[in-house]
Amino acid sequence: MTTSLDRTAADLRAVLPPASVITDPDVLAAHSNDHASLCATGIPVALVRPRSTDEVAAVLRYADSHRVPVVPQGARSGLSGGANAVDGSILLSLERMNEILEIDAENQIARVEPGVINADFSRAVAGRGLFYPPDPSSWEMSTIGGNVATNAGGLCCVKYGVTADWIRGLEVVLADGQVLRTGRDTAKGVAGYDLTRLFVGSEGTLGVVTGITTALRPAAQAPRTAIAFFGDIDTACATVTDVMTSGVRPSLLELIDPVGLAEVRKHRDFGFPPGTDTVLLVQADGSDDDGVIDAFTTAAARNGGESMVADGVQEGRLFLAARRSIGLALEKLGSLLNDDVCVPRTRLRELVRGVGEIGTRYGVTIACTGHAGDGNMHPTIVFDAADADQTRRAQEAFEAVMALGLRLGGTITGEHGVGVLKAGWLERELGPVGLGVHRTLKSALDPNRILNPGKVLREF
């Protein structure tokens, strides 16, 4: 075994600049996981850091002909183990392919390499008066390539959609090293199958994305923000439905549930009114959204909530601080298991209440905050990883949350992806025919099963 692994590294050094092939066990270990908890990790044989599409193609040609698994990686900030090493794999890091190649303001598109950090790109286009909406919470560290691989979401999805909605075309290296170009630069196009969408969200299991053409839009105006305080979940959820069916389009509509709110308050006093149990936050980001704040405060009042409109951008940020500090507040309590179910908006109340009941049943703290406007919540389970019983209960609660999501007509993942964490659950969501089609596509595009094996789809 060792000899064959050593040979892989030696062989890779023959097709790549030798310094791009790393075998130091400490470096490999440091690159073997993403941010997911409780996911299996294997032992890789090498980390490669190509600088060009040609180098990526050389790695895949080698890997395919030698049947060596390849795990594509961006910033490894994912939450489903999609970037975790598998045994005997080549970790293929795209972090050195990190150039913004073009920002075309007139056609409102940009061309980037996959390793560009989302925040760097967003700031670069903002400097040209433009806006790239996808804003996963990880945006300061995650890469556009990683966002494409997982079809990342964010706070602004409720108005602007997910990453896929902003991708015009891709350059993809296929399993056998061929370089495919999908999509086009134009605003519309229906020539052939939608290969772009097939690769977006496929988590490196169908090909390795080496180039991305994004759509852009003109910069939004500075956001207006409002907050509302409710005595219970039901009235807050009714407010969400009222706002979303009123005809306005908020650019953010977040909910902090009672459990999350209690933890945030221990962390810092935000001066919320007494009796507040659930909080909603809303933003409108331009002159085209004048009705949002009114619709929100009106709906909150109708449902018995008390609301405040921020006096300017600065105060708006302060309002959002409670939402943003939940992760920090929970991290102080222990290890976190992040879930990501999405349900039809009218089932939001049942989801939040049901998650609370699951926390009680399994004796674990579960905050259930998230993107209420989309019905996409992030139940976050706190547990002591050193306590085997608590870890087991956390895992059982995690499964119960996904079962609840499916029972409410929802999906096991709204934006984090499947990775290894949910590959078993994906089979339940897809059913036998859907699973069969997934396997057919995987087998057709990666016949030797070298691309991120065991991710999205369990080995078959």
Added chain:
Amino acid sequence: MTTSLDRTAADLRAVLPPASVITDPDVLAAHSNDHASLCATGIPVALVRPRSTDEVAAVLRYADSHRVPVVPQGARSGLSGGANAVDGSILLSLERMNEILEIDAENQIARVEPGVINADFSRAVAGRGLFYPPDPSSWEMSTIGGNVATNAGGLCCVKYGVTADWIRGLEVVLADGQVLRTGRDTAKGVAGYDLTRLFVGSEGTLGVVTGITTALRPAAQAPRTAIAFFGDIDTACATVTDVMTSGVRPSLLELIDPVGLAEVRKHRDFGFPPGTDTVLLVQADGSDDDGVIDAFTTAAARNGGESMVADGVQEGRLFLAARRSIGLALEKLGSLLNDDVCVPRTRLRELVRGVGEIGTRYGVTIACTGHAGDGNMHPTIVFDAADADQTRRAQEAFEAVMALGLRLGGTITGEHGVGVLKAGWLERELGPVGLGVHRTLKSALDPNRILNPGKVLREF
């Protein structure tokens, strides 16, 4: 041969209600074409009109096991020959599966059968205060299933996107008769590969769509309309770019080119100012779009155009009448060959000018009107189908237009689809690797090549 064809019909009558299987040659002939010109048509063996998913599955199971080609059909209003019969095929009409199953106002989704007419559906959701944006010009006759098959566009794409952007999930009968459900009811979801998008726009070559879940949005407000008159194409195109980069989102931005305008004027006097050579039309459809009309009139003035804002919805309709009457005006002149290229918006001027030059070179009239805001134009070639030389020149001009579109960084089809009309050109647009992936997917999902063979992809 006749015996085998007769057997197909007899066999189909054993798996479907006999009245759903039609073999009358006149009926078959009437169902053998869509609205495309100059496309090959074969001789079918039967027309079947199933009423349920189970019946569609029975047809496909039979066809797959007996290697009989199947041509799925909606209203046959397509413009690329995608619904044309192929020799020995079963024409599979979905027109009897035409129920609106559910309109869920709170979650803003609807469930429909594929044979529902777009206009019927749009009116039904409007009656609930909701809006289904996709509005192909054929909307009074085309079906939602046909719109899904071709990923149809329309006038409002510039703000609301194409059909695919409004499809949450599908029920698809696969080649072997298995019933697949793709997508979900939720606003977001990244569980597995995006099968919904793979089937949308695949023109019946990968499966037969038998159920559709659409997204809806709250009804837009009554549109405001403006028109602007220019002395040449260049200043009109500069105005398009100025409007689209100004930060506003028109819900319609159409251009009438000099050739189209001349024909429309022969048809009817619209009282346009003297010296008008090119016309732009814009709409804004709500309170969220107050800046559109201002941005349009300002940009028009800056580029030397003269503009008028409609006084109410009624006058707005009058402004649009010129655009809508182009088809009628051209039909009076002869047969029409409709093209549908889409270029990056900044290349619009070159496209319209280039199409004019192609008309001159080949001695045919080509109007080049269309969805300027998206760079998606419909060069329409007028020819006398009884004149072989003119027909040949029309065809050559048609090819020259597509070559021009590709040269300008565009696509051969922005919204009409590939069908048989452009299957050869698709190969040029995709290139060998892209074509290879298309063939791989087709072979994987339809190994016996029974589904609409020769459409999108030439036989291989």
